Amino acid sequence: MSILDRFLVTDQVAVVTGAGRGIGAATAVAFAQAGADVVISARTADQLEVVAEQVRAAGRRALVVPADLSDLDAVAGLxxxxxxxxxxxxxxxxxxxxxxxxxxxxxxxxxxxxAFHFNVTTAHALSLAAVPLMLKDAPAHDGGGQKSIVNISSMMGRSAGRGYLAYGTAKAALAHWARLAAEDLAPRIRVNGIYVGSVMTSALEFVAGVPEMMQQLETKTPLGRVGEAEDIAAAALYLSSRAGQYVTGKMLEVDGGIQAPNLDLHLPDLGA
Structure with a gap:
């Protein structure tokens, strides 16, 4: 096996939530290009079909499941x-x-x-439903193997910034869930996560048209740019492939080097 082969997930099956656009879409396509079939889910069927076509163009199968993923039965059903x-x-x-x-x-x-429900409880519901199915063909002791859960968290889950109390608290919980679940599920299933920095997805569309805000994001990021969805997709693939088989209970910081929020929301002091 060459080092590049370790990044392949040939004939495996991955479920990616929020896969209609942005990080989820890029991750689904990355897994397909590395050899996996994928189940993709989000609210908007039309967006999912575009992603499914990219998966099929890579020679893999896509199962499209439009759903409201805040519904715990729907997300577990994936x-x-x-x-x-x-x-x-x-x-x-x-x-x-x-x-x-x-x-x-x-x-x-x-x-x-x-915020907690949408960011943490949904992840738990899907993982809880998935683990018994993953264990059906997971060797009891294979040194890490191929069964993997990856949580997409945020750098706001490890940093402090005004205005992010609900979001940051939920993302911090999601990160620590990964650490705790890794202990529970070792050695048969690895659990990791990614602290995501500023990535140009729909969440930042309002910034893209404001040069001053884009400049702030870029100049306050040590690497001098906003991230791409593929930056996160590549990290998720690493964590799920044999390239990451000795990694569990960890959070990768894929954030351009930022240590604090790089966008000032201009929220006033109390009483101001």
């Missing part, structure tokens, strides 16, 4: 859909999530609970 369609399940990429920044006094308990 694991069974993968197994029923392809007869195996190797990787879960918990990508769906996100929460709009908010001032502290506007972040009520319901808003915080909604």
């Amino acid at each position: 694991a069974h859909a993968a197994y029923d369609e392809f007869g195996r399940l190797d990787t879960i990429v918990n990508n769906v999530g996100g929460t709009i920044p908010n001032a502290f006094l506007d972040t009520d308990a319901a808003y915080l609970e909604e």
Whole structure:
């Protein structure tokens, strides 16, 4: 096996949530190009079909499952859909999530609970449904093997910034969930995650048209640019392939080198 072969996931099956665009779409296509069949899910069927065509162009199969992934039954059902369609399940990429920044006094308990539900509880529901299916053909002791769960977190889960209380708290929980689940599921399933920095997806579309904001993002990032969805997809592939077979319970920081938020939301001081 050459070193490049370690990055292949030939004939494996991956479920990617939030796969209609952005990081999820790029990850689904990356897995297909590396040899996997994929189950892709998001709200918008038309977007999923575009991604599915890219998967098929890579010579792999795509199962499209339009769904509201805040619904726990729907998100858990993706694991069974993968197994029923392809007869195996190797990787879960918990990508769906996100929460709009908010001032502290506007972040009520319901808003915080909604952020936790969408970013953490959904990932747990899918993983909980997936693990028994993954174990059906996971060797008891194979040194790490190919069964993998990857959580897409955010650098706001390890840093502090005004306005990100709900989002950052949820993403921090998602990261620590990965560390804890890695202990529970070792050695048969590896669990890791990615602290994502500023990546040019739909979440940053409002910034793209404002030169001053784009300049702020770029100049406050040590590598001098906003990330691409493929930067994260490549990390997810590494963590799920034999290239990452000795990695579990870890969080990769794929963020251009930033140590603090690189976009000022200009939220005022209390009482200002």
